[in-house]
Amino acid sequence: MNIDLNALSLKELKDLQSQVAKAIAGFEDRRKREALVELEEKARAMGFSLAELTGAAPMRKRTPSTAKYANPANKADTWSGRGRKPRWFSEALAKGKKPDDMAI
Numbered sequence: 001m002n003i004d005l006n007a008l009s010l011k012e013l014k015d016l017q018s019q020v021a022k023a024i025a026g027f028e029d030r031r032k033r034e035a036l037v038e039l040e041e042k043a044r045a046m047g048f049s050l051a052e053l054t055g056a057a058p059m060r061k062r063t064p065s066t067a068k069y070a071n072p073a074n075k076a077d078t079w080s081g082r083g084r085k086p087r088w089f090s091e092a093l094a095k096g097k098k099p100d101d102m103a104i
Contacts, residue, residue, distance in 0.1 A: 069102045
C-alpha cells in the first residue's frame, strides 16, 4: 500500500494520522484480549481461574449511598451527606437551620 503523503493536504494528513492511531490502539486491544483468553484457557485446563493465579480480587459494584438530607423547598432534592455540600444545604445552614432539621 503506497500513499503519496506529499500529495495530501494538511487535513487529509491529520485524518490519516488519527486513523493510524485508532488502528494501533485497536490492534493492541485485540492482542491483549487474545492473550487473556489464552491465559484463562490455560489456567482453566490446570484447574484454576486466572483471578486465583494472579491474586486479583473480583470487582465489586458500589451501592449508591442513601440520602440523609432533603431540601426543605423541594423534598425530591436530596443529599447523602458525602462530598460537596449542595447550595440549598449551605443556604439553609446560613439562615439558621440545623442539619437535623433537614434530615430524612
